Amino acid sequence: MIETFDAIIIGGGQAGPALAARLAGAGQKVVLIERHLLGGTCVNTGCTPTKAMVASAHVAHMARRADDYGVSVDGLVSVDMRRVRVRKDHIVEASRDGLKSWLEGTDGVDLLFGHARFVSDHEIAVGERRLTAPKIFINVGGRARIPDLPGLDQITPLTNSSILELDQAPDHLIILGGGYIALEFAQMFRRFGSAVTVIEHGDRLLKREDEDASEVVTELLAGEGVVFRLGTEAASVAKTDEGVGVTLKSGEMIAGTHLLVAVGRVPNTDDLGLEATGISTDKHGYIVTNPRLETDVEGVWALGECNGRGAFTHTSYNDYEIVADNLLGGASRSTKDRQTAYALYTDPPMGRAGMSVADAQAAGHAVLVGKRPMTRVSRATEKGETTGFMKVVVDANTDAILGATIFGVGGDEVVHVLLDAIQAGTTATALRQTMHIHPTVAELVPTILGELEPA
Numbered sequence: 001m002i003e004t005f006d007a008i009i010i011g012g013g014q015a016g017p018a019l020a021a022r023l024a025g026a027g028q029k030v031v032l033i034e035r036h037l038l039g040g041t042c043v044n045t046g047c048t049p050t051k052a053m054v055a056s057a058h059v060a061h062m063a064r065r066a067d068d069y070g071v072s073v074d075g076l077v078s079v080d081m082r083r084v085r086v087r088k089d090h091i092v093e094a095s096r097d098g099l100k101s102w103l104e105g106t107d108g109v110d111l112l113f114g115h116a117r118f119v120s121d122h123e124i125a126v127g128e129r130r131l132t133a134p135k136i137f138i139n140v141g142g143r144a145r146i147p148d149l150p151g152l153d154q155i156t157p158l159t160n161s162s163i164l165e166l167d168q169a170p171d172h173l174i175i176l177g178g179g180y181i182a183l184e185f186a187q188m189f190r191r192f193g194s195a196v197t198v199i200e201h202g203d204r205l206l207k208r209e210d211e212d213a214s215e216v217v218t219e220l221l222a223g224e225g226v227v228f229r230l231g232t233e234a235a236s237v238a239k240t241d242e243g244v245g246v247t248l249k250s251g252e253m254i255a256g257t258h259l260l261v262a263v264g265r266v267p268n269t270d271d272l273g274l275e276a277t278g279i280s281t282d283k284h285g286y287i288v289t290n291p292r293l294e295t296d297v298e299g300v301w302a303l304g305e306c307n308g309r310g311a312f313t314h315t316s317y318n319d320y321e322i323v324a325d326n327l328l329g330g331a332s333r334s335t336k337d338r339q340t341a342y343a344l345y346t347d348p349p350m351g352r353a354g355m356s357v358a359d360a361q362a363a364g365h366a367v368l369v370g371k372r373p374m375t376r377v378s379r380a381t382e383k384g385e386t387t388g389f390m391k392v393v394v395d396a397n398t399d400a401i402l403g404a405t406i407f408g409v410g411g412d413e414v415v416h417v418l419l420d421a422i423q424a425g426t427t428a429t430a431l432r433q434t435m436h437i438h439p440t441v442a443e444l445v446p447t448i449l450g451e452l453e454p455a
């Protein structure tokens with residue numbers, strides 16, 4: 001027998017639960033299908049656990065720097081990884097349990113645990129059950145990409161999921177990839193006491209950013225003892241007595257105890273039965289949607305990481321808002337209306353909004369840049385955290401703010417001053433004339449807007 005709903009949501013990540021509650025609130029009968037853990041990547045194996053562990057690593061780092069602040073810490077600073085994990089687990093469980101109770105207490109939402117697979121455009125199989133609805137929302141997220149590297153199948157490399165369960169810091173952690181995931185783990189485990197080597201095949205870290213950001217992150221982490229092998233290809237991997245050996249294309253072998261693979265993500269669309277539908281995917285497996293997040297099949301939407309339009313929690317949540325406002329709020333929203341925004345959670349973090357200088361120049365803007373090192377930000381010197389810089393990108397002809405990089409203490413928060421200004425269309429002149437609170441990092445935003453120079 002086929003069970004009929006008003007809406008089926010596949011995946012309980014960052015868009016699905018909020019959408020389920022909103023649709024149910026509008027009187028619709030909704031089923032949310034989750035095959036593993038509610039909260040998806042962000043809550044269980046992404047943002048929440050990593051930021052909890054970054055906080056532990058920060059404390060270890062600051063304890064080692066205590067003397068800089070006139071504070072004595074007797075004896076060596078040591079890290080108990082089991083307690084770091086337990087603390088992280090409590091935070092994750094509280095978040096996941098809160099989500100579960102909320103959904104269970106929401107009238108009109110049925111929670112169904114199991115793997116969902118399309119049988120046809122509007123029919124879903126979950127085990128023996130068959131479900132149908134005029135509206136289906138796909139929010140299946142992604143997972144770590146495992147590269148095709150000889151020998152990798154002979155060991156069990158760590159991923160962003162399994163590395164979170166370690167009760168001991170590796171003696172020597174080798175990380176394949178030098179992107180966002182790699183850098184957050186590299187700094188964190190270095191601070192937990194591991195030797196860390198990062199193998200990145202590009203010739204600089206964070207190649208989507210301007211070069212000054214790559215330089216700061218490289219200096220920051222190298223200064224803490226992370227070893228970088230840039231412009232280097234791994235040729236094979238083998239089990240060794242010590243743990244793992246990575247042989248580079250040059251023939252050199254790097255010996256470590258653990259290997260973390262952090263070379264990008266793949267969408268969870270390969271086991272969704274899409275071949276039984278008219279829903280298209282691109283060559284990487286991302287579901288093709290228009291900017292309103294509608295797929296090629298009428299009445300089917302794709303939200304979050306699986307549509308390839310963003311790989312962040314906030315882009316997934318924004319996808320939910322777009323779809324829900326279009327369906328229920330009489331709005332006409334699309335992904336075209338949102339600005340690029342994200343942070344890299346090294347310590348200090350890098351907050352990013354809008355365009356980099358390179359993006360703006362490539363888009364044909366006449367670019368003005370205002371920039372200041374964190375060594376000249378009084379809040380940063382007072383805190384003793386002077387790594388990084390603040391940078392704002394402005395269009396010379398229109399006075400529009402195009403983008404910003406705030407790489408330094410509080411950068412993930414401060415960048416919102418610029419993000420909101422870009423979204424609201426506030427000009428550089430108007431923002432320059434705003435009085436900000438002293439002493440903050442944000443108080444320097446008006447100042448640097450008064451010191452713009454051609455890029």
Ligand SMILES: Cc1cc2nc3c(=O)[nH]c(=O)nc-3n(C[C@H](O)[C@H](O)[C@H](O)COP(=O)(O)OP(=O)(O)OC[C@H]3O[C@@H](n4cnc5c(N)ncnc54)[C@H](O)[C@@H]3O)c2cc1C
Nearest residue numbers: 011013014035040041042046116140141304305311312313
């Ligand atoms: C280590 C790490 C750190 C990160 N840090 C940040 C950060 O600081 N800030 C940030 O914004 N982003 C961060 N991200 C990215 C962020 O976690 C993801 O972009 C976000 O969680 C994607 O949300 P989503 O809703 O698309 O999917 P997900 O959260 O991945 O949820 C998808 C859900 O669908 C379920 N599912 C999949 N297939 C099926 C199926 N066939 N049937 C039923 N259920 C299914 C999955 O089990 C999962 O629960 C991080 C990612 C990682 C890996």
Ligand SMILES: NC(=O)c1ccc[n+]([C@@H]2O[C@H](COP(=O)([O-])OP(=O)(O)OC[C@H]3O[C@@H](n4cnc5c(N)ncnc54)[C@H](O)[C@@H]3O)[C@@H](O)[C@H]2O)c1
Nearest residue numbers: 177178179180181182199200201262263264311343344345
């Ligand atoms: N703070 C955050 O918001 C945050 C944190 C972590 C992850 N994320 C999300 O997760 C996504 C994926 O992160 P990621 O770090 O896995 O991917 P990424 O695409 O950011 O970085 C992957 C890196 O690995 C390198 N690489 C690829 N293949 C390689 C190989 N065989 N050998 C060596 N290097 C190789 C690439 O050149 C690249 O620098 C990010 O794009 C981001 O959207 C967000």
